[in-house]
Amino acid sequence: MATQTTDATGERREDDFSAWYIDTVLKSQLADYTAVRGSMVIRPYGYAIWERIQAHVDKELKATGHQNAYFPLFIPLSFIHKEAEHVEGFAPQLAVVTHGGGEELTEPLVVRPTSETIIYDMLSKWIESYRDLPVLLNQWANVVRWEIRTRPFLRTAEFLWQEGHTAHETFEEADTEARLILDLYVRFIEEELAIPVLQGRKTESEKFAGALYTYTMEALMGDAKALQMGTSHNLGQNFSKAFDVTFLDRDGSREFPWSTSWAVTTRLVGAIVMVHGDDKGLRLPPRIAPTQVVIIPIWRKEEDRDKIEPYVAEVQHDLLEADIRVHVDWRDQVTPGFKFNDWELRGVPLRIEIGPRDVENAQAVFVRRDSREKRPVDRESIRASALECLDSVQQSLFEQAKRYREVHTASANSWETLARLLEDRGGFVWVDWCDSQPCTQKLAAEKATVRAIPLEEGEAIPLGPCICCGEAAKFRCVVARSY
């Protein structure tokens, strides 16, 4: 649609990661800026990745008994005020509709920053007895949170997500649900997006506004900063009580249901760029790549084109039969070299070059996007080799990201070590932590936060006193600078 760029992203990833990121997102046409401050357009190539994320997560959610529904975009301002922590957390970020149909509204409406309040208002109408539980709802929607500093995919005023909302008879059931979803997310992100994640619990100050506690997944981006990849909250009875949702339990008494909420967002597209991208552009994990293989026919004379065309068609057919998402780039107004760069920029995992000589020799030339390794493949092996290569790229991207994280994970037993680690090389740092307010503030002054308290009880046991104040530590946890 827009003019293509032959050059790579133009920004060296090492020198200025942030500029490289923006440049890569724009040039690979994942997204673009718009006239509305803090909003972005998700362009077809970026949206195709989001559609694959949606399809996968949606299927998993349905397989675990969740049903999709759709709740209103607008929420009465008074609803947000019903849960004390919730309003404190979200009030500064609200977009407010004050006029509708040419008239001032009697009560302002907020554009949903998340949907707990409107959903619990409905649940108070729908839930009567334990027979109506569990309620297992999900919705795919847009939400709005007014942000000062924005960045495409990572932080925008409006973003797309799925938000799950469930209600249960007991605390234990709610916890099981919140963990089930966390596991589902982790598996998806590691297996499909090839991004290793650290699971854990958030501290009081980092948890969702209104939750009892929050489970999180944290990944390390290519600049050694952490990114929260998704969260799953046990909301306790907070929203049930705020919206007077009750049910008649098995003993005939009225109880408040226990509930959860959880979400992943279009932010995941940004994470794919930041974890796997390189100086040439995107490197998409094959399982999520809209196009897995691009075939570049190479010809100069018209007779050469005629010669390779049936051969290319056969190879394409062969790959399609193996359910490989393949595209043939027959553009005649640009050179093969331009096409190589263009598809590298767009991160297609495998390029297959086919010229007249390849037809003669009954072969094709494979070039992997991850390592850029080049090798000839015999005609009869093309399908099997392509499948193998896609598996290998998927695996290799995950291994690289894991190795990067290992290298960028350390532990500190003094404040000085922590501060130096954060400043010099970023990454995850394990520390013993008291979780007091003064220590949290001191950490914030280093532009860092506690990212996660490990879920494995053993891993969370402190090895010494709080690294900050020297008082008794409450737990051992992972600290990092983050997006």
Add this chain to the structure above:
Amino acid sequence: MATQTTDATGERREDDFSAWYIDTVLKSQLADYTAVRGSMVIRPYGYAIWERIQAHVDKELKATGHQNAYFPLFIPLSFIHKEAEHVEGFAPQLAVVTHGGGEELTEPLVVRPTSETIIYDMLSKWIESYRDLPVLLNQWANVVRWEIRTRPFLRTAEFLWQEGHTAHETFEEADTEARLILDLYVRFIEEELAIPVLQGRKTESEKFAGALYTYTMEALMGDAKALQMGTSHNLGQNFSKAFDVTFLDRDGSREFPWSTSWAVTTRLVGAIVMVHGDDKGLRLPPRIAPTQVVIIPIWRKEEDRDKIEPYVAEVQHDLLEADIRVHVDWRDQVTPGFKFNDWELRGVPLRIEIGPRDVENAQAVFVRRDSREKRPVDRESIRASALECLDSVQQSLFEQAKRYREVHTASANSWETLARLLEDRGGFVWVDWCDSQPCTQKLAAEKATVRAIPLEEGEAIPLGPCICCGEAAKFRCVVARSY
């Protein structure tokens, strides 16, 4: 989730169609009212129908080369003002965000009522030459239009839709695109939703605000009122000019692209209810029904349950293998009679009853939802008969709707006849029409509008003078009262 109701919808469709409609939508749990005036919740059963609509339309759009993208929810108010007819049409319906992040905005943002303006602002950046054309975009999104009188699915402040936006080199290409989409919609609505539609063009006063002209599909609901099922607009160069979108054409001169936009919405779910529903509730066309077959096991004693269980499982497996969407209702706290009513209310096309006697006789009892005809079917014929029955229900619902429309289509050659037809029995009325403003106003006073000017040139040729003023008619067209 909510308590089930054993009784049918409770409202007689003939007596008060409007009350029957609301009652049916609420009781079958397609949707519910919310605390926000004019907004609705689409509940899982209603959303499942919408998901099937989405999946089908999305696949067709992709097969015809369209790509999905996502544009911002918020649009600067000034954008809406750039196209003169557009602002006139949409200004009275806008919801306006005046505050964000606790501060008053310097320029108010409108919540998109439709996305032409924000999209054309982006196209001015993306399109440079004829090589960038055609642009074939689609987005699945929520939109907001402030409405005074609302009705679930048919007219709500917020609704869901797909909106397609395309740009082309020539007027002819844009017209071809607008017609291609109209055809695609018509085929989908007739074949999948079993609703016959009348295709046509809108008059000047009924066209989309900002379009050169609008193609429309009109269907007749069960109360003989018309419903616009979807539209496809040729926008000419109106938005290109308003947003200064130009391209270098093949001769090297700068031109404005010709464009289209088109949409179908969640309104289609309401149409399914209003066309096919009866006093017992919904009657869903099998191709769009989330559940196509419900099996009701019938037992009293525990030993009977043990006896029928493996038999039911085999039948279920048999149907699943034929890709039939089947559900077995094993609930033990309600009676079979309750279940019959419940699934009739929800419009499941085919009910299969299986009791101990059926197991002994190696059969099952089929009950069609459309005719409520009941008959035993031999075990070995169950799969084939179920497939046949679903096809037959699909066909029969379409035929019934078509017959209803035939009965409710007339032609009038005097104003008195037209007025009497509209008042006494509604439906479509063919008339010769001058399309002047006074005549349009006189028609509006009868609560009617011109719904469509036929596309077949022959059909649009007037047979006499304008039925209203007696002056020369411009065309022959279809008039109706509508939603």
